[in-house]
Structures are given as C-alpha cells and as structure tokens.
Amino acid sequence: MLSTMQDAPLSIAQLLRHGASVHGASEVVTWTESGPRRVSYADVGKRCAQLAHALRGLGVEGDERVATFMWNNSEHLEAYLAIPSMGAVLHTLNIRLFPEQLIHVANHAEDRVIIVDPSLIPLLSPQLPSLTTVKHIVVTGSSTAGLEAPEGVQVHTYEGLIADQPTEFDWPEVDELSAAAMCYTSGTTGDPKGVVYSHRSIYLHSMQVCMSDGPNLAQGDRALAVVPQFHAMSWGLPYAAFMIGASLIMPDRFLQPAPLAAIIASEKPTFAAAVPTIWQGLHLYLEQNPQDISSMREVLIGGSAVPPALMHAFEADHNVSVLHAWGMTETSPLGSVARPPAGVTGDAMWKYRYSQGRFPASVEARLIDDDGKVVAHDGVSVGELEVRGPWITGSYYGVDAEDKFNDGWLKTGDVGSITADGFLSLSDRSKDIIKSGGEWISSVDLENAVMGHPDVTEAAVIGVPDEKWDERPLVAVVLRAGSETTMSELQQYLSDKVAKWQLPENWAVVQEVPKTSVGKFDKKRLRADYHEGGLEVTRL
Incomplete structure (x- = not known):
C-alpha cells in the first residue's frame, strides 16, 4: 500500500x-569599511x-x-x-x-x-x-x-x-x-x-537548524554568520535563514575582534556562529574594551571542543549563552547540539552543556570499540563514533575511501561516549588520543582544564614519545600579555583537576597555536614543530 x-x-x-x-x-547585511550594506x-x-x-x-x-x-x-x-x-x-x-x-x-x-x-x-x-x-x-x-x-x-x-x-x-x-x-x-x-x-539533504538539514532542539533559528532572529561560507556550508545558516526568514549579518573579511564588536554594536545580532578561537579573541578584546553584546541570546560554537571556562565567561561577563555543537563537513555539518533536557538545572545542567550534545532523530549514532563491536550507550563505555542519516555523506566524490565507512556508517575518527539519553561526550580524535602506559589520556580534556587558568588564552596538547610510558602529553600554551605565570604553576593548577598520572610534565610557551584552514588547532603542525626542534620545551 x-x-x-x-x-x-x-x-x-x-x-x-x-x-x-x-x-x-x-x-x-554585509559589513564594509564604511559600515553596513x-x-x-x-x-x-x-x-x-x-x-x-x-x-x-x-x-x-x-x-x-x-x-x-x-x-x-x-x-x-x-x-x-x-x-x-x-x-x-x-x-x-x-x-x-x-x-x-x-x-x-x-x-x-x-x-x-x-x-x-x-x-x-x-x-x-x-x-x-x-x-x-x-x-x-x-x-x-x-x-x-x-x-x-x-x-x-x-x-x-x-x-x-x-x-x-x-x-x-x-x-x-x-x-x-x-x-x-x-x-x-x-x-x-x-x-x-x-x-x-x-x-534533499540541504533542505532537511535546514529544517533541523530551525528546530527547537537544534540551533533554534527563528524568523525574528538576526544571525551573525562568522563561520565561513567555505567551511561546511556555513553550518547551514544561509539556507536555514532563507527558509525561516531570519536576517543574516555577514562580516565579509572583517573577522578580527574589533570589527566584530563594531558589527555587534551596529546590527544587534540575536544569534551567532563561529569556532571557539573567534569567541576567545572577542572575549579578550571586550575585557579591554567593554561593550554590551547581550543582544545575542546565544552563540553556536563548533569545529572543536569549547573550553568550559569560555562558556562560563560569556554567561557571567556578557549574559550570552554558549551553545555547544558537534559536526563535520561530512555531516552537513549538524550532528548534535547540547541543549540540556527540560527541567535540568545546576551542575547537572552544565554537565549536559559541556557535552557535544544530543543527536536529533535524523542522525543515528553508535560507538565501535577496537574489536569492531558496538559498545553500550551508558555514558562510560568508549569507542569510535559512527553516524548515518539523510544529511550524512555515504562516500567521497571521485575517490575510493572505503576505510572511512563501515557498512553504511560514516567513521568519524572521533572517540567518546554516549549517554542513555543520547548525549555525546568526545574525549578526542582517534589520531590525537595519547596512549600512555596502556591508558588513554584525552588531549581535549587537558586543553579545557589548562584553558581554565585566567592567564592562558590558548592551549593545545599533543602526545610526544616517552621511553618509559610510550607517550606523554606536551602542552603548548599561549599566555595572556604581561603574564608571569610559570609552567610549574600551571601544572600545580591542574593537580586537582586531572588524575595525577595524567599531569603533563612537558610544557612549551608559544606565541600562537597553529591553526588549520578552518580555525581548528593544527596538531599536525605542532607535532612537526616538536620533532623538528621548533618548540622550547620545559620538562618538569
């Protein structure tokens, strides 16, 4: 029938x-040297x-x-x-x-x-x-x-x-x-x-961008699309905005903190989207140049994990809620959005918001362990994330990449756990996880912990060879201008935030963490800098 x-x-x-x-x-609205067009x-x-x-x-x-x-x-x-x-x-x-x-x-x-x-x-x-x-x-x-x-x-x-x-x-x-x-x-x-x-995939994805359990873009919104249109289709914002009638604010090439602050002052966006480094830069700028940005009810952050300290800073200092999301070019990119379940408050609410979020009905997710078996969604068991759905790619254009797919599921390369109520928490990329003495150390968790220190503006963690433990973490940090914080003090700061065996003994101060073409930390370049002797490493 x-x-x-x-x-x-x-x-x-x-x-x-x-x-x-x-x-x-x-x-x-397009921002120009002479103002809005x-x-x-x-x-x-x-x-x-x-x-x-x-x-x-x-x-x-x-x-x-x-x-x-x-x-x-x-x-x-x-x-x-x-x-x-x-x-x-x-x-x-x-x-x-x-x-x-x-x-x-x-x-x-x-x-x-x-x-x-x-x-x-x-x-x-x-x-x-x-x-x-x-x-x-x-x-x-x-x-x-x-x-x-x-x-x-x-x-x-x-x-x-x-x-x-x-x-x-x-x-x-x-x-x-x-x-x-x-x-x-x-x-x-x-x-x-x-x-x-x-x-079809773009149309369905646009509907999800407008869903209340997703980014919740609405007709009355003015959406500041900082995430580039060349990066995963600007996270679907242009198409969703035309679908729902939200106005768009386009920054053109003016992506530095000062012009972004000017755009916000002029155009009063209610919603915005960008990778964490954009918002970190804006937060530091606003500390020196205070301005009301509370027209934005929410900023959507994806591309890499959001440091909890940044989420709290935006809420406390600017009255702006940070909405954490996960996705990839291969997922159009919306995969999950961290809206806590209704009625959850306090510390439990923040735990949900720190996660990468809950999968919508259209995105199926599973975790696969090293033996190729599906692991439980219990919030504890860890595996590589695989996903499938109507806006998730089933192949790559013109190339054979069978190793990236598993019986109709996309292998994301992300490692983490999923709770029984469908919330994803990523511990790392599979290639970035640090394997030390037979145990796994999450570089993402360490980065978030280090960036909680008030004198740290950026931190990236990579695994480096160790004769005894195979690998140990190395932390590359960017310190706030004028800071006299020592690496020993940073290590001490972490002592009650991570397990003792996870405490990094390798540290390097850098002017800037290298970035990929879409603003993520480029750990491949960081590893190359280390192996080529380009990092001045302090071993504690």
Whole structure:
C-alpha cells in the first residue's frame, strides 16, 4: 500500500522562492569599511535570477560546477541560492587552503567558473595557470581589480555581468537527490576529499537548524554568520535563514575582534556562529574594551571542543549563552547540539552543556570499540563514533575511501561516549588520543582544564614519545600579555583537576597555536614543530 501524499521535490529553488517572497522584508547585511550594506531578501531573489541568466550566458549547463572564492557577503548568498537552483553545482573553495590543495580541489571538481572577491585576487591569481577546467572568472563588484587571467580564461565583473539580465528565472524542477553543492574537507591528512550535498539533504538539514532542539533559528532572529561560507556550508545558516526568514549579518573579511564588536554594536545580532578561537579573541578584546553584546541570546560554537571556562565567561561577563555543537563537513555539518533536557538545572545542567550534545532523530549514532563491536550507550563505555542519516555523506566524490565507512556508517575518527539519553561526550580524535602506559589520556580534556587558568588564552596538547610510558602529553600554551605565570604553576593548577598520572610534565610557551584552514588547532603542525626542534620545551 502506498501513501496518498504528493511527491513534491525538496529543492534549493523552493527555499529561494519562499524566502524571496514570504520573507522578502528580511535582509542580508554585509559589513564594509564604511559600515553596513543592506539587501532585502526580495532583492536577493531578483539578483539570483540575474546571476542564473548570466551563468547560462557563460555556457553553464546541467550539473557543471561553479566555484566561489569569497568571504561571507550578500553576493556569496546569491551564489548559494542561484547556482543550485538553476541545476548547477555550487563548489565553495576554501580560501585558506595551501596553493597545491586549492589547485587539487578545483581541478578535481572540474570547476568551470570561479566567482571571487577583489580582496582575494592575490591568493587566487597565482594559481589560475594551473586550473585546467576554469573558463571564466567573475570578480564581485564593478571592477576586475587588475586581474590578469591566462589565455583562454575570460574575466568579468559581477555587477556588469548581471546588470541587464531579467529579474525572473524559470527555475527547473531538479531531482531532489541530485547534487546541489560540494565542499572539500580541510585536508589535515592527505588531499582534501569532496563531499557532495543533495537538494534533499540541504533542505532537511535546514529544517533541523530551525528546530527547537537544534540551533533554534527563528524568523525574528538576526544571525551573525562568522563561520565561513567555505567551511561546511556555513553550518547551514544561509539556507536555514532563507527558509525561516531570519536576517543574516555577514562580516565579509572583517573577522578580527574589533570589527566584530563594531558589527555587534551596529546590527544587534540575536544569534551567532563561529569556532571557539573567534569567541576567545572577542572575549579578550571586550575585557579591554567593554561593550554590551547581550543582544545575542546565544552563540553556536563548533569545529572543536569549547573550553568550559569560555562558556562560563560569556554567561557571567556578557549574559550570552554558549551553545555547544558537534559536526563535520561530512555531516552537513549538524550532528548534535547540547541543549540540556527540560527541567535540568545546576551542575547537572552544565554537565549536559559541556557535552557535544544530543543527536536529533535524523542522525543515528553508535560507538565501535577496537574489536569492531558496538559498545553500550551508558555514558562510560568508549569507542569510535559512527553516524548515518539523510544529511550524512555515504562516500567521497571521485575517490575510493572505503576505510572511512563501515557498512553504511560514516567513521568519524572521533572517540567518546554516549549517554542513555543520547548525549555525546568526545574525549578526542582517534589520531590525537595519547596512549600512555596502556591508558588513554584525552588531549581535549587537558586543553579545557589548562584553558581554565585566567592567564592562558590558548592551549593545545599533543602526545610526544616517552621511553618509559610510550607517550606523554606536551602542552603548548599561549599566555595572556604581561603574564608571569610559570609552567610549574600551571601544572600545580591542574593537580586537582586531572588524575595525577595524567599531569603533563612537558610544557612549551608559544606565541600562537597553529591553526588549520578552518580555525581548528593544527596538531599536525605542532607535532612537526616538536620533532623538528621548533618548540622550547620545559620538562618538569
């Protein structure tokens, strides 16, 4: 027996039509050197139609890839909506990839067109001769900013390209399972791997972003999207905002603490999303330059574990709640969100908030031990996290990566436990766990403990060889300016926070913890610095 329900495709075009009409008065605000630049969702819809006509005029047909090399801004939002809606595939290029990685992903995806912001031309231009499939470069704004392209590649201005195009487009009805967008992993080990999102997966993921047990994005919100649009689709915020009618605030290239504070003062966001390092920097800035940021009811933090000290600081000093979440490029990225169960208060509430969060109904999760067996969800048993669901990838684009999947489940590489009521607590990445004397030490737990010290602004922990114990933790710390705190004092600070056998004896003060292209601690580079003698290690 079949249902009587209509089979209506879930598509980006439907999100575009709905947002531009029903929520036409909502706006996308782009920050510039001279302040905010505003475009209504109704006008975004018109400009999307113009962009689609322009891309057709450049010969983009079918599922050809159109790439973006851009900051978060209104033109990037237009590309997010127009390219998939016309049936092509959006490819967000990570502006922070190493040149050889950028060349690899653009060629591997077979990008035909690249839309680039003028300020990013110096990063893109040297790589253009190595891009084998690109035929057109579109520079946002009204000037090509002196860009010289290789022979056979045409350069256009964005505004000039769309200026005379119609403001309506006959959006095709696409198969909801067809490709809408693609994003490559950050490539900390090996070449970046491509994840291709479908219209259906993006639509369902957008609904979860608006759910009350998820980020809870609502029609009246003004969402500050600091998380880059080239990183896991900006955590789904652009599509969810157009679905629900929340206005978007885009910081463009102004991601430093001072301009972010100015954006918050001017635009009064109610919700924001970024990796922990962004909020750590803003918190330190606000200590020296006090400002009311309590317009934000919540900030969503993911990408890496949030230090509990940062959560408490935002709540106590700024009256802003930190919402911890977990996800990956491969999970679109929303996997879990740390909203405590109803009625839980006090220390129990904070324990839930420290976790990576509860899985929604659409994301199944399990833990696998070293013997390949499923372990219990009892909050104690530990294993590697595997997930599956309608917005989780089942493969990588154009590469064989069977070792990353297990009978239809994605192997995340994260190690942790799950409670009976579905809350995930991660202890580490499988490659970062420290195996000392037959026992496991969580680098994440140590980092969070160290960053609880008021004189520590950043801390990253790696395992280093030890003749007796195989591995021991090394802590690389960034101290607050003017601090005279010693490594012995930091070790003493940890003495009542971790087990005695976990206390690190290896310490190094660094100017900055190296970061990956998406702002996470780059422990691969940190290990290389250690092995090459680049760290001045104090052994206690």
